[in-house]
Amino acid sequence: MSATRVVIIGAGPAGLAAAAAAVSAGADVTVLDEGERVGGQFWRHHPELTDRHLQHQVGRFDRLREQLAGARVVTSASVWRIEPGRPLRVHALVGPADAAQRRGETIDADALVIATGAHDRVLPVPGWTLPGVTSAGAAQALAKRDGVRLGARTVVAGAGPFLLPVAQSIGRVGGEVVEIVEAASVATMVRGWGRRPWELGAAAGKAGELASYLGSLVARRTPYRFGAAVTRIHGGSSVEAVTVQRVDAAWRPISGTARTVQCDSVALGHGFTPRLEAAIQAGCEIGSDRFVRVGAQQDTSVPGVFAAGEITGIGGADAALAEGGVAGLAAAGVAPADLRYRAPLAARRRMRAFAARLETHRIGSGWTGWLDPQTIVCRCESVRTHVLEEFAVASSRAMRLATRAGLGACQGRTCGRSVEDILGAPIGYDRRPVLSSVRIGELAATTADPAQ
Template identity: 50%
Template sequence: MADVLVIGAGPAGLAAARAARTQGALVTLLDAADDVGGQYWRHLPDNRSSERERVLHHGWAAFTELRRALDRDDHCRVLRSAQVWAIEETDAARRKEAPPAQQASEGELRRTTVHILVGPADGAARERLTLKPDAIVVATGAHDRTLPFPGWELPGVFTAGAAQALAKGERVAVGERVVVAGAGPFLLPVAASLVQTGSAVVGVYEASRSRTLASGWLPRPWLLARAGKKGVELAGYVVRQVRHRIPYRTGTAVVRAHGTDRVTAVTIASVDEQWRPVRGTERRVAADAVCVSHAFTPRLELALAAGCELDDAGFVAVDADQRTSVRDVYAAGEITGIGGVELALAEGTIAGHCAAGGSATDDVLRRPLRARSIYQEFAQRMHAAHSVRPGWTGWLTDDTVVCRCEEVNCGALRAAAAATESSSLRSLKLSTRAGLGICQGRICGRTVEKLLADAGPHGRLRDDARFDRRPIAFPLRLGELATDDQ
């Protein structure tokens, strides 16, 4: 009986755990949060649950059924508040490119080692676990990518994901007059969640222009029609926008936040097709909160620690079985590409089934394979319509803070790259301290990489360093690291 570890208990992880159990594997499912569900099914804790919980969630019945089935399964161990802090990559015998005979002989003797701490994130006595599973499914998801603008460090500026998490998980309104801005369909459910907590959303501002949106979404519409669930969701959000009289503007971005102790207003400006601000179109809008999301950044720390290779777009590369470049390590959900919950569920089902010894050619996977194909095509359209364009750097000023932890501004980054003529991210991080603060570049990393690349002598960074690559994936105490346990 295979022993499968699933890291991450969002939609992809839950689906992977269920599929692996259906295939007969012993499963350990873990997540760093207090409960399963991930960012998508973030909800109130059981001790203060709501009778109307389903109102804030799509697919709530599917989630509750998944959670109930896994919690009641004696062969599925669910670990909450469990943080993987390191994965030890073994030698080349674990990689797919190794000769099959070598894989069989050495791979059976050596397994990837996963180090876990279980307990509250700020606890001083967390339980330490070391697991050596037969297979791993990495389903760690993604978080918002917010492009900086002058004033974005002010209190009252939130990522759209954080605002939605507060609305869903705590029923907290982030403000009375709220601006929602950035790019992508995610802005619409965020606005809906804010309205349900009592906030007045003064506008939703999409940076991509109408022509760009049309060129991404409209070609071959019969293919888009296959993703019927998405159309139903969109219709629901549009109805709410109209009912609450929330303006929706395309080709528009927040280019500055104003205030001293907190946000009091924002400057909105039209942007061209490359997201360059159009001079003379600026207007000021009063607001006490701003929720911004321009894209999503995959949580790659653990996949990279396991030795997984990335594709050209910066996501974990997988084959038809959702297998990564490392033998017996699979990946599913947003770390393989941003595509929504339906794609995550399909990929998770395929990954869990194959991790437990199955194959993508098995009859039982016909429906998830078809769903994966449909929603991958949907994801490609979404990327074409809403992906980040390079002109956004035009709204930055030299004193715009880029790394908020270390208070490094845009001018300092560009000056360091120009003065040192270095194209090494490692060197420039040490020179500027950008990305060396408490978040370790999770918020600013992609931005720092782009600004340094643009300002350097070669127009790109020339080493293999990236903010996601770290031997210790998440902060822990020295006392937790310095133990005799091996």
């Protein structure tokens, strides 16, 4: 009997764990990832440039790479089409994203694991298009992958525990974090993270990480401001300062609390948005919470298609590793009663308590109060707040055609949910099954080949 053919999209923690599990179960595994190297957003590294002290759980990464010896790993692979059915069929273009001659490849599979992860969500702020402003993830990538600091004096602002490793990474490459600005108040943090604290005991590894981050802040005397937000970024040709303002529980700016902080760079991170395009194109059911619905074995509503990691709910790398392990075994055809599920299922249970606490940092609806009419919301098409508000009463299609918000290169991945918040109505940007950009010539080349 031939081995089960498993294709895994994404080589971050969830994808690598899925691949290792499927290989161990005897499956014929192919891993596709659009990056130049495996590791995803979490394990951003460069073998020659990166300080290993900047890599979290690097030992786990090394072990997973060793376990991939029996898999075919294809990097710089942009999946542009998924055909559900029997067999499942995945179409990809292989080569650097800006290369003129990428080659097309079609892979048939008995099972598919989608582990496409998430990207930073950054809320628009007046001045956020100035040079020196990046997402928190980009600031960490510069440090972890290239050993480069974002600036000499950086304000890290937004919401969630991800701000801590970002600040630590910046400090380790020689940058000064002027302060960390967290939108959740102290009272909100105590209610959210202090609730049933015994549940977090199972995620003891997170306590060690937290101690490391806090120790780094204390050593560098970095202020940590709660219940506040960067509501304006100032500068001429680049960042010169920010306005930090107190916000209420709904993230509405509180009048009379503004203060100015001098800096030359800003790292903004207001949580994460799942990359749902592949799951949508495969036909997977998306829940009202805008994550892929999965069963006990990470199975989706589509037979033979499994999902793992941040697209099923934001939970961090440890949760993604556990879910990937379950998905990989299930995709390889391992029976649910098999004892090999025991470890990843236990890890998944442990990490769910941690993931649930991340709701403490949910974006408040009042954040739109710090926008002004000239704030650019859609960066690709330079659409400003007042233009969106002018067409707020129009249909979603009419609004997009009139303003071009979300019709640029990112296809709404960056601005989509912010546009919805401003308009107070769903637009459905994250339900557009556009996987990756394909040149007309590349499309013609693949469709001209009967094998494609």
